Amino acid sequence: MSIPGIRDRKIEDVGLQAGVDRLTEDQIQKTIKKVLKGETGAKLKLYAETCMRCGLCAEGCHYYMSHDKDPSYAPVSKVRQTMWEILRHNGKVSPEFIYGCAQIAYTECNMCKRCAHYCPLGIDIGYIISVVRRICHKLGVVPLYIQDTAHSHSATMNQMWVKDDEWPDALQWQEDEARDEIPNLRIPLEVEGADIFYSVIGPEPKFRTQLIYQAAVLMNETGQSWTMPATPGWDNSDMAMYTGDYEVMGRIKRAHFDTAMRLKVKRIVMGECGHAFRSIYDMGNRWLGWKMHPVRVMHAIEFYHELLEKGQLKIAKTFDTPVTLHDPCNIIRGRGLMDQAREVVKAFCPNFVEMTPNREHNYCCCAGGGVINCGPPFKNVRVEGNKVKAEQLIRTGVPVVIAPCHNCHGGLEDIIHAYKTGQELKFLIDIIYECMEKPDAVE
Amino acid sequence: MRLASSWDWEPGQRVVLESTKCSEEHEWQEEFYASPDGERLACVVRLSDFESGVWVNGEVWESRFDRVWYPRFGPDNRLTVLAQAEMDWTVATEDAAWEDSYTYVWGTRFSEDGAHVAVSVQQDGAYGMIVDGKIWDTLYENANNFTLSPDGSRSAAAVQAIPMGQAEVAKFKAGVFTVAVDGQAWDKIVMNAWTPVFSKDARKVAAQIRLTHFDYAIAVDGGLWPDTYQMVWEPVFNPANGQLAAPVKAGGAWGVAIDGLMAWKPRFFQCWQPVFSRNGQRLAAIVAPEYGEFTVAIDGQPWSWTYPVIDQVVLSDDGSCAAARAKDNDEKWTIIKDGKPWERTYDMVFSPAISPDGAFAAAKVEKKGQHRIAVNGHELETVFDQAWDPVFNPEGDKILVRGLSQGKFLRAVVPVEQYRY
Ligand code: SF4
Ligand code: SF4
Numbered sequence: 091m092s093i094p095g096i097r098d099r100k101i102e103d104v105g106l107q108a109g110v111d112r113l114t115e116d117q118i119q120k121t122i123k124k125v126l127k128g129e130t131g132a133k134l135k136l137y138a139e140t141c142m143r144c145g146l147c148a149e150g151c152h153y154y155m156s157h158d159k160d161p162s163y164a165p166v167s168k169v170r171q172t173m174w175e176i177l178r179h180n181g182k183v184s185p186e187f188i189y190g191c192a193q194i195a196y197t198e199c200n201m202c203k204r205c206a207h208y209c210p211l212g213i214d215i216g217y218i219i220s221v222v223r224r225i226c227h228k229l230g231v232v233p234l235y236i237q238d239t240a241h242s243h244s245a246t247m248n249q250m251w252v253k254d255d256e257w258p259d260a261l262q263w264q265e266d267e268a269r270d271e272i273p274n275l276r277i278p279l280e281v282e283g284a285d286i287f288y289s290v291i292g293p294e295p296k297f298r299t300q301l302i303y304q305a306a307v308l309m310n311e312t313g314q315s316w317t318m319p320a321t322p323g324w325d326n327s328d329m330a331m332y333t334g335d336y337e338v339m340g341r342i343k344r345a346h347f348d349t350a351m352r353l354k355v356k357r358i359v360m361g362e363c364g365h366a367f368r369s370i371y372d373m374g375n376r377w378l379g380w381k382m383h384p385v386r387v388m389h390a391i392e393f394y395h396e397l398l399e400k401g402q403l404k405i406a407k408t409f410d411t412p413v414t415l416h417d418p419c420n421i422i423r424g425r426g427l428m429d430q431a432r433e434v435v436k437a438f439c440p441n442f443v444e445m446t447p448n449r450e451h452n453y454c455c456c457a458g459g460g461v462i463n464c465g466p467p468f469k470n471v472r473v474e475g476n477k478v479k480a481e482q483l484i485r486t487g488v489p490v491v492i493a494p495c496h497n498c499h500g501g502l503e504d505i506i507h508a509y510k511t512g513q514e515l516k517f518l519i520d521i522i523y524e525c526m527e528k529p530d531a532v533e
Numbered sequence: 534m535r536l537a538s539s540w541d542w543e544p545g546q547r548v549v550l551e552s553t554k555c556s557e558e559h560e561w562q563e564e565f566y567a568s569p570d571g572e573r574l575a576c577v578v579r580l581s582d583f584e585s586g587v588w589v590n591g592e593v594w595e596s597r598f599d600r601v602w603y604p605r606f607g608p609d610n611r612l613t614v615l616a617q618a619e620m621d622w623t624v625a626t627e628d629a630a631w632e633d634s635y636t637y638v639w640g641t642r643f644s645e646d647g648a649h650v651a652v653s654v655q656q657d658g659a660y661g662m663i664v665d666g667k668i669w670d671t672l673y674e675n676a677n678n679f680t681l682s683p684d685g686s687r688s689a690a691a692v693q694a695i696p697m698g699q700a701e702v703a704k705f706k707a708g709v710f711t712v713a714v715d716g717q718a719w720d721k722i723v724m725n726a727w728t729p730v731f732s733k734d735a736r737k738v739a740a741q742i743r744l745t746h747f748d749y750a751i752a753v754d755g756g757l758w759p760d761t762y763q764m765v766w767e768p769v770f771n772p773a774n775g776q777l778a779a780p781v782k783a784g785g786a787w788g789v790a791i792d793g794l795m796a797w798k799p800r801f802f803q804c805w806q807p808v809f810s811r812n813g814q815r816l817a818a819i820v821a822p823e824y825g826e827f828t829v830a831i832d833g834q835p836w837s838w839t840y841p842v843i844d845q846v847v848l849s850d851d852g853s854c855a856a857a858r859a860k861d862n863d864e865k866w867t868i869i870k871d872g873k874p875w876e877r878t879y880d881m882v883f884s885p886a887i888s889p890d891g892a893f894a895a896a897k898v899e900k901k902g903q904h905r906i907a908v909n910g911h912e913l914e915t916v917f918d919q920a921w922d923p924v925f926n927p928e929g930d931k932i933l934v935r936g937l938s939q940g941k942f943l944r945a946v947v948p949v950e951q952y953r954y
Contacts, residue, residue, distance in 0.1 A: 104702075105702055108702075108703060128785055227746065228746075228747065230746060234700055234702055235700060237702050238699070238700040238701075238702050238705075241702065241705045244724075244725050244743065245675075245677075245693070245705075245710060245725060246675075246677065247677075253655070253660070253675055253677075254639065254640070254653060254660075254676075254677045255637040255639055255653070255655040255660075258602075258639055259637055262600065262602070274561070276563075278563075278564070279602060279603070280603065281564055282883075283881070283883070283899070283919075320603070320639060320640075321640070322677060335746065337747075337749070337763070337764045340764070341727075344805070351844050351845075354881055354883055356880065356881065378803060379802045379803035379821040379824055379825065379827070380825065380841065380842065381824070381825035381841060382841065384841070384842040384844075384860065386864060
């Protein structure tokens, strides 16, 4: 069976190829039927029956817009090439077809849900794509690099193969570093009964330790009762959610919430990450059976906002360089933090310039949904797939882009580099750390 | 004999020491820890920019270190810390450090009687465990999910037995992990191994296993139960007869299998934290009969009262009574005992304790930042800035209360008969 569109741009990936090499059509059909019968319900059926194939969602998608309106990148086309075909053929599809499905689902859709805002029926293409990914996971057809990340989650309970000792060691190292600036600073480990468990994503202790340092300064200088665990369960990230390995998603989310409950904290404050927020706030918790999160979860933006409101976070100076703000999908479309984000940015940055479109209409960074984690083979499509984002950035004319999300940083860095926008990328905490009052700091 | 039987159980309250003494003498003081018997209070203090020490009841240990962390009292009231000196790490119990030092140590564990102390270790990039100063003969590429047998005679962990390079997905799928017991890896190498657990007599070890991306299993001493499942959670041994129980998911629902046979029919949306009573007669677990509704099931029968969140089930010795922490929709915590919640709710309820006969449940509770101890839903009078979890005496008619109040470390023994219902 041929798929118009994806067959013309097949990308070689060792993981996808090894996966389909083992498949038979019977196996595929059996697996598909099992997933559709056992794990989907009225929602998928309703979407399949109500989608009018009108194409209004096309302009919602940055892939479509960035690839000169190539119809095969339109949201409806992505589901037409995958799920609608699967349903039409009652799951009797070829291994080669599954390769195409996997390539589309894992690398050509960020599950950003922007298109849902354009669909007159509110059809959630991201959800349909997630079912395609679940089928591909069950068939063992997953891009190599993101599969490796999901394996790391399963073996270490974190995204980056961080070993058990490397975590507390990294925290103690950051505590030592920060004491040069704030002599009485602590990163309190394993303090039962603290108000806050500060949780981060796997790359922080590995590559972005400055973020742990800055968060520790914020916590100390605003007088928080906080702790970090010294055990696995510290990582809030979740690529298993994006490979479709919901069993591992559940396992790592349970590890995270069990850690919070063991420490008897009142809330989890998480660093600036979007996909991890989706996993904790929406996906992983619910898959485990909790309607909401068993321990209250706050994204960093909400936390900074609260600190400003309570007067605990005081501003020593403003950040005068003109800045713009990238709205991460998972916390803006997913949680509605657009106003709080702006209030925090404006409190520190008097020269704030909106990019257009913005808020819930903002374009995705094109890294999200695990796409960036599919690794080098798919980088070009990802970067080409977000020309509209680069144009958005350039139009702002500002030298600094704030993106309160790790994946967005990964995606935007590539775009900034590829399209030579010349902009500097910052987390909100970078600016807060630079501009906040630090009463205990030594000169 | 239970360790607590030798403690002072004379009813009444006494001031053990002025806890403010520590901050008066030391500019840098970390969190306090109280010994289980309530006779000692300890914390880490910084003695100079490059020197840390251990403060216990007003005295600082003679041993000094570059860094000290994780001070923990064992069940026998001895204090153990993890300590760094000249870049290397070691373990010190009651001011006596182990002879050897290591690249990194963490995760202190005690045997039930406190006589044995174990830690996880990384030595020159290889991983394993040390028990009472003796390191495993074989160390591994990676290790986690460390555990010590109840009697402290054996230790185990999930280990990576086969080296693996970056993104070697096929190799991982073929299996690189297993369980090592006292450093010896099982022959059975699998994709994932989690939560190894010992039987009471330390003769058997069981673990959760993932064989493929979709097939989960339970392993005992390296052999697998005959069936595979959609998912499994932590297995637990019956302390009386050595049977093994584990939550398993089959046909889209959770139940409990015992020694490989389905014992609780899979009918729950969720099932975890299995726990046997001390006499092995009853098995309890947290279950969700419906999505979003959690409760406790005993021998497969769920309580009718459900909560959005349930945590930490404790059973009386004969399993006739049970208690757990529960959180409601307003984010308030309480204790649910034998299917009925306490009337009052709190900002936080800590680990529940249950008397051996199950007549009383007690817990530290928190409201507006202050701690009290509550028994069967009644709050004791003393308000603490910080309290520790209550402990029942072996007869179950008194509790030991430990806490800091107005600069004093208090120890009280309170008869609980009046709170019986
Ligand atoms: S990338 Fe976003 S806009 Fe495009 S199809 Fe996927 S969910 Fe829709
Ligand atoms: S998803 Fe919505 S907008 Fe897109 S084609 Fe279907 S009905 Fe039209």
